[in-house]
């Protein structure tokens with residue numbers, strides 16, 4: 326069993342912890358918090374040992390009946406792999422400790438590519454992650470872009486991508502973040518960081534991105550235009566997506582044309598936390614003009630798509646499963662997950 330510590334049990338960390346705990350070849354040795362907020366009670370409910378960064382705060386946890394197993398450093402020592410899911414920028418502060426302890430660690434998209442020196446996506450570069458000490462799982466938006474671009478590139482060759490990201494303002498639990506009533510260009514300048522981030526995984530892809538933030542918490546929406554080298558048809562693209570384990574099709578028959586309905590659908594399907602681990606491409610939005618210009622919309626559940634990638638990254642770094650497709654199959658099967 327691969328022993329996994331989750332350093333930072335928040336939006337991403339709690340999801341990765343559940344996904345890891347569901348795998349037949351992995352176990353959680355601990356999760357960490359800095360303060361006794363509601364996620365600490367979730368950890369207790371799940372039976373995950375709870376560790377804290379500052380042991381002088383143990384009393385605050387004790388008072389609430391939350392038993393503290395020890396310090397974060399003690400937790401890290403028990404792990405084969407650490408999933409660092411602390412807020413963006415904290416991973417950089419944690420790296421020296423991981424190095425000192427000689428541990429493998431996975432960072433999230435809030436950290437720079439340079440921190441780990443390797444950015445990961447299961448479809449694109451699983452093999453290159455085998456045996457690595459440090460890996461960064463790219464952000465939710467970059468993960469969504471990489472999946473579709475890589476799929477199209479393998480089938481038709483992609484000569485150019487132009488994409489606009491309409492991003493959710495905050496996660497549902499983040500009560501203090503906005504905007505409440507504005508469309509914020511983030512950034513005003515072009516390109517946004519998403520294109521260069523895709524190139525950390527797929528360096529040969531010509532991609533330019535723009536991004537804005539809108540007052541919603543559910544999901545991101547991408548409007549993607551792509552130029553392909555070999556002629557493509559809508560039917561061929563639909564078939565490719567049908568066969569992909571982590572790209573789902575929002576089918577016209579469902580009547581879904583918004584992120585709100587999509588999340589409601591995931592809730593009705595009984596997905597944990599109504600998570601959509603797959604990218605959700607709107608089937609009706611796929612358009613091919615002149616055989617070479619491809620257009621589509623895809624919705625990306627920011628809190629979820631990177632969760633399954635973290636699980637695969639653990640296997641790749643440990644070298645226990647050499648084949649990406651096999652790891653993806655194992656991860657999805659353990660979560661009882663088939664793309665919509």
Ligand SMILES: NC(=O)c1ccc[n+]([C@@H]2O[C@H](COP(=O)([O-])OP(=O)(O)OC[C@H]3O[C@@H](n4cnc5c(N)ncnc54)[C@H](OP(=O)(O)O)[C@@H]3O)[C@@H](O)[C@H]2O)c1
Pocket residue numbers: 332333334335336337338357358359360361362364378410411412413414415433434435436464465496627628629631
């Ligand atoms: N949220 C998303 O949709 C999303 C999607 C893709 C990637 N990411 C990336 O994933 C990473 C985590 O984001 P998140 O949204 O999950 O953040 P989050 O919800 O704020 O959770 C962060 C967790 O880290 C803990 N923490 C804070 N400071 C810490 C420290 N110094 N040492 C150890 N733990 C600490 C927090 O504990 P306390 O609450 O106890 O302080 C909290 O449990 C970021 O790099 C982010 O960019 C996020």
